[in-house]
Amino acid sequence: ACATAPIARVSGCDLQVPLVGGGTCVYANFDYAASAPALSQVTDRVQELLPFYASVHRGAGYASRVSTEAYESARGSVERFVGTDADQVVVFTRNTTDSLNLLASCVPGDVVVLDIEHHANFLPWKNSRVVEAADTVAETIRRIVAELCAKPAALLAVTGASNVTGEVLPIAELAEIAHRCGARILVDGAQLTPHRRVNLTESGVDYLAFSGHKLYAPFGAGVLVGRRDWLDEAEPYLAGGGAVREVTVDETCWAPAPARHEAGSPNVLGVAALAAACDALAALDFEKVVAHEQVLATRLAEGLAEIDGVQLLRLWSDAPDSVGIVTFTIDGYEPGQIAAFLSAEHGIGVRDGRFCAHPLLNRIGHAGGAVRASLGLGTGSDDVERLIAAVRQLVAGEQTWNYGKTDGLWNP
Numbered sequence: 001a002c003a004t005a006p007i008a009r010v011s012g013c014d015l016q017v018p019l020v021g022g023g024t025c026v027y028a029n030f031d032y033a034a035s036a037p038a039l040s041q042v043t044d045r046v047q048e049l050l051p052f053y054a055s056v057h058r059g060a061g062y063a064s065r066v067s068t069e070a071y072e073s074a075r076g077s078v079e080r081f082v083g084t085d086a087d088q089v090v091v092f093t094r095n096t097t098d099s100l101n102l103l104a105s106c107v108p109g110d111v112v113v114l115d116i117e118h119h120a121n122f123l124p125w126k127n128s129r130v131v132e133a134a135d136t137v138a139e140t141i142r143r144i145v146a147e148l149c150a151k152p153a154a155l156l157a158v159t160g161a162s163n164v165t166g167e168v169l170p171i172a173e174l175a176e177i178a179h180r181c182g183a184r185i186l187v188d189g190a191q192l193t194p195h196r197r198v199n200l201t202e203s204g205v206d207y208l209a210f211s212g213h214k215l216y217a218p219f220g221a222g223v224l225v226g227r228r229d230w231l232d233e234a235e236p237y238l239a240g241g242g243a244v245r246e247v248t249v250d251e252t253c254w255a256p257a258p259a260r261h262e263a264g265s266p267n268v269l270g271v272a273a274l275a276a277a278c279d280a281l282a283a284l285d286f287e288k289v290v291a292h293e294q295v296l297a298t299r300l301a302e303g304l305a306e307i308d309g310v311q312l313l314r315l316w317s318d319a320p321d322s323v324g325i326v327t328f329t330i331d332g333y334e335p336g337q338i339a340a341f342l343s344a345e346h347g348i349g350v351r352d353g354r355f356c357a358h359p360l361l362n363r364i365g366h367a368g369g370a371v372r373a374s375l376g377l378g379t380g381s382d383d384v385e386r387l388i389a390a391v392r393q394l395v396a397g398e399q400t401w402n403y404g405k406t407d408g409l410w411n412p
């Protein structure tokens, strides 16, 4: 009964997206922002390839040729999914964190970042200049402009959608601003790409990073896509086989990107799975996906906000859009207690803690963390009602198991 979870349960929405596990059955998954369950096209592709995985770029045997074709054609799937231009190259990495560390090793100058970023888009940057986000997007953008004007920077590194609040930044506008100030722009697309169409050519974004496991594919493969010149000029991110043109005892001639940064035997299955997810999502009608998620996220936010003591986390009063993330606290309860209650009593999976975004939580007055409910293609309105009812029950004190007191076990 839990093998697939078609998403046809929101009125006015006729999407049918088969997911493998993680849909709505006994367990209600509200942790898509951490990792999303696999699409069935993804598992089909992995099963198809599993008997043939072999070394890539090296063997003339049948399995090697199948693997090489799967690995190299995956770049085309990514290019189509994010609308690259001719100057941009797709490098396969392990995940978004890896992609951002790779780009950090290539940037020839200062990087301007906001203080709301996930640690993956905060810690890797050397020579970073941190801009404090304001309580409106408009004022935040004014601060970014002021920083970029004050002193030249090579890169503006921003998230496409906050992993804490789901709020979206206007990336095309930021790309235009960055370019006007002589900088390039990197978008951390970990949370944006599963929920919104991203087109690099149309938006002017120079670099984009994202992870397969948040894009309805399994762990282990991620992407850095972006302008070739910095990637070709930098030292290889990983030194080793596959990253070179020619090696002598005294000298090494490195290959250009992407091979330059992909030394070692690559994760062919992970990359093929990620590509299958890109193809499957590219084929979806995203207007319906967006409508589906907005209906559910709005109902969830409104339903929770009506409950005594619930506070929703928001960064901005004027965010142009928001992906399906609703993050909240409940007065008198620790986030870990709430998450444990939801799981044990209601079979609901959420994320609690500080979401690898400590500066953000400190600044908005939630240093103790919060609870994040995030949704995606397999979420239905029944899941949303179940979560609202569960929180209501907790606050009303009707729960059968007392999570009301801290016993020191919860460590966000």
Ligand code: PMP
Pocket: 033, 034, 095, 096, 097, 098, 118, 120, 121, 159, 161, 162, 163, 188, 190, 191, 211, 356
């Ligand atoms: N950036 C954002 C906005 C994220 O939400 C995450 C994952 N929580 C990352 C970066 C890091 O992704 P990964 O763990 O796949 O490297």
